[in-house]
Amino acid sequence: MKSLLLVGTVIVATTVVGLAEGLYWVVGNRATNTCDIVTSNPIVDGNIWFADGPYNSVDDAKLARSTISQCPRDQPPADNPK
Template sequence: MRRAVLTAALMGMTATAAWAEGLFWVVGNRATNRCEIVTSNPVIIGDIWFADGPYKSLADAKLARSTINACPNKDMTSED
C-alpha cells in the first residue's frame, strides 16, 4: 500500500511539472517600455508593472499581447 501511494505521489509531481512547462505570461516592463512574453510566473515588482496569463501556447500569448491596451502599439508586430 505504501508503495502505491509513493508511486502515485511521484506520478502526480511529474505530471504537475510537465504541465507547468510550456506556459506563457505577458508582462509590462517599464525599463524597456515593452510588453514581453515570459515563461515563468512573473512577480509584479520594480519595472514589471502588470502581468497577464498564463497562456498555454506562444501563439495565444502573442494574440493576448496584441489585444492588451497597455501594450505599446510598436510591440504588436515585433518578434521575440
C-alpha cells in the same frame, strides 16, 4: 500496497511539474517600454508594471499581447520568450 502508493505519488508529482512547464505571461516592462512574453510567473514591482496570464502557448500570449491596450502596437516578434 506501499509500493503502489509510492508509484501513485510519483505520477501525481510528475504530472503537476509537467503542467507547470510551457506557460507564458505577458508583462509590461517599464524600462524598455515594451510588453514582453516571459516563461516564469512575474512579480509586479519596479520595472514590471503589469502581468497577464498564464497562457499555454507563445501564440496565445502573442494574441493576448496584441489585445492589451497598454502594449505598444509595434512590438518585436516573441520568438524567444525570456
